[in-house]
Amino acid sequence: MKKLIWFTLLNTSAMGLLIVSRVGSEKDNMDWVLIAIAFLLILVNLIHFFVERKKLNKLK
Incomplete structure (x- = not known):
């Protein structure tokens, strides 16, 4: 469980x-x-955390 928390x-x-780091530079559309992509990865990471936590709690 500690590894999962640290990974997240x-x-x-x-x-x-x-x-x-990208908020200050609004010159390119690539920054947005x-x-x-970063926001989506954060959401996916948090969803992954809760799914894996639920699986680990079932094993106990």
């Missing part, structure tokens, strides 16, 4: 930092695409 925190913080 690390990925979410990395995507958050990507979003923060990267921000959207």
